[in-house]
Amino acid sequence: MKFNIRYFLILLTGAVCFLPSVAMAELVARDIRIGVHRDKTRLVLDLSGTVRHQIFALADPYRIVVDLPDISWQVPAAARRQGGLIAGLRYGQYQTGNARVVLDLTGPGLVVKSVIIPASGNHGPRLVIDIKRSTRQAFLAKLRLPPKQPRPAPAPPVTAKTKRTPSQKPLVVIDPGHGGVDPGAIGISGIFEKRVSLGMARQVRKAILKRGRQRVRLTRVRDSFIPLRRRVAIARSAGADLFISIHADSIANRRVRGGGIYTLSENASDKEAAALAAKENRADLIAGLNLKGHDDEVTSILIDLTQRETMNYSANFATTLVPELRQLIHMRRKPHRFAGFVVLKAPDVPSVLIELGYLSNRQDERMLTSPKSRAAIAAAIARAVDNYFKAQKL
Numbered sequence: 001m002k003f004n005i006r007y008f009l010i011l012l013t014g015a016v017c018f019l020p021s022v023a024m025a026e027l028v029a030r031d032i033r034i035g036v037h038r039d040k041t042r043l044v045l046d047l048s049g050t051v052r053h054q055i056f057a058l059a060d061p062y063r064i065v066v067d068l069p070d071i072s073w074q075v076p077a078a079a080r081r082q083g084g085l086i087a088g089l090r091y092g093q094y095q096t097g098n099a100r101v102v103l104d105l106t107g108p109g110l111v112v113k114s115v116i117i118p119a120s121g122n123h124g125p126r127l128v129i130d131i132k133r134s135t136r137q138a139f140l141a142k143l144r145l146p147p148k149q150p151r152p153a154p155a156p157p158v159t160a161k162t163k164r165t166p167s168q169k170p171l172v173v174i175d176p177g178h179g180g181v182d183p184g185a186i187g188i189s190g191i192f193e194k195r196v197s198l199g200m201a202r203q204v205r206k207a208i209l210k211r212g213r214q215r216v217r218l219t220r221v222r223d224s225f226i227p228l229r230r231r232v233a234i235a236r237s238a239g240a241d242l243f244i245s246i247h248a249d250s251i252a253n254r255r256v257r258g259g260g261i262y263t264l265s266e267n268a269s270d271k272e273a274a275a276l277a278a279k280e281n282r283a284d285l286i287a288g289l290n291l292k293g294h295d296d297e298v299t300s301i302l303i304d305l306t307q308r309e310t311m312n313y314s315a316n317f318a319t320t321l322v323p324e325l326r327q328l329i330h331m332r333r334k335p336h337r338f339a340g341f342v343v344l345k346a347p348d349v350p351s352v353l354i355e356l357g358y359l360s361n362r363q364d365e366r367m368l369t370s371p372k373s374r375a376a377i378a379a380a381i382a383r384a385v386d387n388y389f390k391a392q393k394l
């Protein structure tokens with residue numbers, strides 16, 4: 001994976017409004033609208049109160065990020081997500097106390113106006129943002145302004161993995177893919193992968209605890225955004241003996257279905273696995289994460305491919321898991337594949353990523369949203385976990 005990204009942070013002039021919040025009550029976003037005008041694209045966010053907001057832009061790909069305080073999102077699912085200069089948009093929690101809207105632009109564009117219009121008549125307060133097409137040069141020139149915004153929380157330092165005491169049961173860390181401002185894949189019925197993965201992770205926790213032979217921890221327990229490397233750091237600092245990342249894919253061809261299990265490898269086993277890893281590795285970019293400093297971090301935390309042992313354990317678990325899941329899930333032709341997933345790169349924690357199926361396929365989506373089949377899949381994963389540790393006499 002290579003994030004060869006020019007990320008720059010700036011605060012566009014006039015982008016911060018220090019209007020006081022009208023009330024301490026929870027702030028609600030009721031709608032998000034895109035208006036395409038001849039000379040600009042306008043984004044309107046209907047809110048229950050006035051807010052402070054900050055806007056910055058990220059290049060390659062061109063994005064505009066709007067940071068807001070915590071918001072309860074009650075935007076209609078059918079709200080338009082593209083138009084004019086906006087190729088796509090996402091919204092959701094970014095970190096505690098901080099909601100975020102990320103706009104993917106069709107090309108370089110500058111925010112020429114961003115203003116809160118106070119409530120009047122039938123209208124509640126609105127945040128209005130106007131974007132005009134610009135040249136790449138102008139976009140980058142704006143980005144070169146010195147950053148005035150406080151940096152996002154730094155990545156956790158890389159420390160030695162926490163060790164389990166002999167009396168403790170092995171620890172399994174379950175990682176529900178995506179979350180918050182990063183919805184992941186979107187299902188045929190409009191369900192988000194982030195919800196499916198969290199629901200499934202909770203079920204797996206329940207199933208493992210029911211068998212009673214391992215401890216369990218989740219990397220996230222709510223709809224929040226967690227950067228990929230922080231997920232790895234959570235597993236290591238908790239002293240994980242096994243890390244299981246849970247996902248569900250989507251694809252344009254709605255007939256494609258089936259699950260797959262992935263483990264880390266420097267060289268992907270095939271093009272499809274490589275493409276999937278590249279897609280999953282985009283999560284941080286999708287959330288508008290400031291990727292500064294990642295290169296150093298990558299060198300220190302990331303795989304040392306000499307650590308074959310961990311990779312062998314990961315492969316062992318995948319081999320144990322395939323026959324268990326096969327009884328319940330339609331599996332891809334090659335059910336165990338290899339690729340460079342960032343989230344699997346803890347050098348000392350055996351890690352697998354499960355793609356449970358395709359949310360773009362009606363049957364798979366039904367299976368992944370039905371409580372009954374979810375429970376059965378969770379029980380199968382828990383059995384495989386048990387067998388894996390038994391084989392190691394843990």
Ligand SMILES: [Zn+2]
Pocket residue numbers: 177178184185193247248249280
């Ligand atoms: Zn995913």
